[in-house]
Structure formats: structure tokens, C-alpha cells
Amino acid sequence: MPLRIYNTLSRDKEIFTPITEGHVGMYVCGPTVYSDVHLGNCRTFISFDIIYRYLRYLGYKVRYVRNITDAGHLEGDRDEGDDKFSKIARLQKLEPMEIVQKYTLGFHHVMQLLNNLPPSIEPTATGHISEQIEITRQIIANGYAYEINGTVYFDVEKYNKEQPYGILTNRRMEDLLEGTRELGGQDEKRGRLDFALWIKAKPEHLMQWPSPWGMGFPGWHIECSAMSEKYLGKKFDIHGGGMDLAATHHTNEIAQSQACYHTSPANYWMHTNMLTVNGTRMSKSLGNGFLPEELFTGNHPLLEKAYAPMTVRFFMLQTHYRSTLDFSNEALQASEKGFKRLWDAYEVLKQFTAGENKAANDTELDSKVNKLIGEFDEFMNDDFNTAKVLGSMFELVPVINSMKDGIIKTDAIAATTLALLQLKFKAYLEDVFGLKNEAANNKTLNSVMNLLIEIRKEAKAKRDFVTSDMIRNQLALAGINLKDEKGGEMSWEIN
Numbered sequence: 001m002p003l004r005i006y007n008t009l010s011r012d013k014e015i016f017t018p019i020t021e022g023h024v025g026m027y028v029c030g031p032t033v034y035s036d037v038h039l040g041n042c043r044t045f046i047s048f049d050i051i052y053r054y055l056r057y058l059g060y061k062v063r064y065v066r067n068i069t070d071a072g073h074l075e076g077d078r079d080e081g082d083d084k085f086s087k088i089a090r091l092q093k094l095e096p097m098e099i100v101q102k103y104t105l106g107f108h109h110v111m112q113l114l115n116n117l118p119p120s121i122e123p124t125a126t127g128h129i130s131e132q133i134e135i136t137r138q139i140i141a142n143g144y145a146y147e148i149n150g151t152v153y154f155d156v157e158k159y160n161k162e163q164p165y166g167i168l169t170n171r172r173m174e175d176l177l178e179g180t181r182e183l184g185g186q187d188e189k190r191g192r193l194d195f196a197l198w199i200k201a202k203p204e205h206l207m208q209w210p211s212p213w214g215m216g217f218p219g220w221h222i223e224c225s226a227m228s229e230k231y232l233g234k235k236f237d238i239h240g241g242g243m244d245l246a247a248t249h250h251t252n253e254i255a256q257s258q259a260c261y262h263t264s265p266a267n268y269w270m271h272t273n274m275l276t277v278n279g280t281r282m283s284k285s286l287g288n289g290f291l292p293e294e295l296f297t298g299n300h301p302l303l304e305k306a307y308a309p310m311t312v313r314f315f316m317l318q319t320h321y322r323s324t325l326d327f328s329n330e331a332l333q334a335s336e337k338g339f340k341r342l343w344d345a346y347e348v349l350k351q352f353t354a355g356e357n358k359a360a361n362d363t364e365l366d367s368k369v370n371k372l373i374g375e376f377d378e379f380m381n382d383d384f385n386t387a388k389v390l391g392s393m394f395e396l397v398p399v400i401n402s403m404k405d406g407i408i409k410t411d412a413i414a415a416t417t418l419a420l421l422q423l424k425f426k427a428y429l430e431d432v433f434g435l436k437n438e439a440a441n442n443k444t445l446n447s448v449m450n451l452l453i454e455i456r457k458e459a460k461a462k463r464d465f466v467t468s469d470m471i472r473n474q475l476a477l478a479g480i481n482l483k484d485e486k487g488g489e490m491s492w493e494i495n
Ligand code: AMP
Pocket: 029, 030, 031, 032, 033, 039, 040, 041, 042, 043, 044, 241, 242, 243, 244, 245, 272, 273, 274, 275, 276, 281, 282, 283, 284
């Protein structure tokens, strides 16, 4: 079954056909770096990381561009009010670029903890001012934008006469107009839906650049049009972001591209659903956003305990990216248990050695295992359904555990089936889902543990049980469970 992607534009799942065979261009709207990213933002970035990883797993060469929004970003409908970077810079007595640097580094750190792969290109809005000015100039030249007092507006009504402005979210102009306020005397733009491509800066504005229309700064939407075109071309494969971006930001991006290049920028528009807290969207402005750091340390009044980054990642994977996901302690604790159960089975699976058996002794079990393994790709090809893949993996856990306990012999299934099971578990858990055993991946802890295990083995060999017990008991107090295995071997896990 080929990969099918739900396209917001057609409101349907479509067979994925890239523009250039074997290659995929993907643009995802990145974070606005005037504050820390919250867990809701992380959900969107994890979802696109999985999509990126899966496309690579399918053998595509992917150019993944995710920008950093480090300029402009006004309050209200984002054409008005203060520039948030300037506002925060003033409050914290910092340069705006210090704010940008601080939160960009914080963002990268969180992405790394969550094991998201870095994008291929991470362009910044401030690094692409000339490109944004150029597109704006071209849109004016094409007759779809006008300048008033140093600000350039996109003429939505004119554009809509030729192209359906609300195409992405399937809304008509009349309905859109109904939802916006009447223009007042102080408004300079011509149409209620017109939005700014370039904004005149007040003298006290901290970040401003020269342009053909005077000193100013770019509108938010033009930034993504400029950067996606620069690195992926006028038409590319996938454009993504959170669902909240579809109605305005992405709608305006389509209009800008059409007005400038006479083409819609992307073939597939993908939108992730929101992470909610008690049913309300987690957002910067509502102040209900958990910071990843609060989650990893447990340092928040609503958190019953700390949760590891991989627990958080696993929690996200258990729901399809287009469904809402509600945050709760219970759900995270269930994910913690689920992840451990699955990863333990994976560790067990890795230890099995496939025999010589060409045919399965238990053909029914063999075909059940093969069917479940086949479902991994099948469900991912059905619009990246990670939740269903995990369902199939969990059905395989009792089989693996029964093999470990000798209830089922490993030669009950064909050697090729066992090898495939090992291969697919590794490919999915590590490469596609980007999960890892945090303890086993901590190099320092690993070497210290190896040393302690060696000392304990020697102590045991000398029948020095005082030392051997002390090591085990002290580790238990530190939250590490050291287990004696067959043949004098020892294994350990973090409780
Ligand atoms: P921002 O930094 O606010 O521009 O958001 C960065 C990304 O996170 C955008 O793609 C948003 O759509 C997305 N986002 C914001 N809030 C949430 C949420 N509660 N759940 C999922 N994604 C979100």
C-alpha cells in the first residue's frame, strides 16, 4: 500500500507523489523565539519529526526546512500592537538578539532531549529580510498589494476576485468578512481582511530595516513565503504546522505565493491537532503551557511527578497527529508504564538468536506475527498512524515475553520471521519513532555502571558478599535496580 497523506487542502487522504521522484521538500513553521516553547509546540515538532523520519525510512531524500521566527510578531491580529521581541527585550533589558539567542538555544536543547532530528536547514526571518522585501515588491508590481504611509498591505478582496482566498480551510469570503470587525477611522488599510506584508516601524522600535517603503520590519506570513521559496523552490511537496496556523498564516502564505509566483506553494498541507489541558488548547497567550523543563523535573504544581523526555514522546505517539491530545498525569503515567513494557520486550527480543528453522513449528503463530509486523508499514502508510502501529507492537509483546519465559519456543516461528521481528522493532522504535532507552544512552552512567558491575563480580568471585551487597543496596537507594542474571551476568535499570 503506498503512502497516503491527509491533505488539508482537499480534505482527503491522497496518495503521496513527490514532485521529483525519490526526493521530498518539506517546510514546517518553526517556533517564535521570544519565549520558551511549551509542550503543545513540542507536539507539533515531534509529529513532523516522525513524518520526516518515516519519509527517510521509506528511502526518500528529504530536505526538511523549519524556520525560526525571530522578527516582528505583533499582538492582536499580528498587524497591530507591540513587537513582542522589542517588548520583552525592554522588560529584560536585553538586546532583541539576546532574546532570540536565549530562546533559540533553549528550543534546540528541548528538541534534542525529545530526540527530534535537526532539520536540514533552519533559516531565520532576520537573516532573510532582503528576500522578504523582494517578494513584497513583486506582489506590489503584480497589483496585489499597496503601500500606505510606509506599510504595505496585501489586497485580499482583489486577490479573491481571481483566486479563492479561503481555499485552505474551505471558507467563503462572505463568511470570513462576517467574522472580522468593521474598519474604523484610524485604520489605513482598504479591506477588512487585508494583512501587512511590510510594517512601518515607529522610531523606538528596536528591530527595523531599510526598505523601499522606509524603515520597517516584515509581516509574519511573508517570512515563510520567502524562506520556503529560497530553499525549496516556488512549488514543493509538504507544508506543515499546527492546525491553528491554517486559517490565517497558511491561508496568507498561499495568497502571497499565488500573487507573486502564480502558484500555490505546496502540494500537501499537513496540520497537527492541538495538545489541550482539561480540554483547552495549550497556548502561550493563555498561560496554560507546561514547559518541557517543568515536566522533566516535575517542578509544577499540577504535576504529580517528573516525566522523562521519552515518556513524553511516547505519550504523543500514542495518539494520531490529527486527533486532539489531552494532557493529564494519569495519561503520562500510563505512557510511562506502556513505554517500559514495550522497551523491555524489545531488549528481550534483541537477545534471541534465530535458529536454523526454515519453517515454523506453529504456522498459526507465525502468520499472526507476520501479519502484525506487516501492519507497521500499513498503518504508517495510512497518514502516519503511529497510534495503530503501537497497538500492533503491543500485541506482539506477550508473544516475545512468552518466548523469553520458554512458554513458546523461539523456533515456533520461522527463523526469517524472528529476524524480521527484530529488524522491524529496531527500525520502528529507534529510527521511525525516535525512541531510546535514556539510561542505556547515557554514556557516563553506562561506564560507571560497567565499572561497578566489574567490581561486584570480582567481590562475588572472592565471596566478599559485604561489598557485593553494598553495591547493590546503594544503587537501589540511588534508584537503580541491579539484577543478577544467569551465568553470573548482571543487568540494571532505572526504577
Ligand atoms: P508558535 O511558536 O506559537 O508560533 O508555535 C509553533 C508551532 O506550535 C506552530 O506550528 C503552532 O501551530 C504549534 N502549536 C501551538 N500551540 C499548540 C498546541 N497547543 N498543540 C499543538 N501544537 C501547537
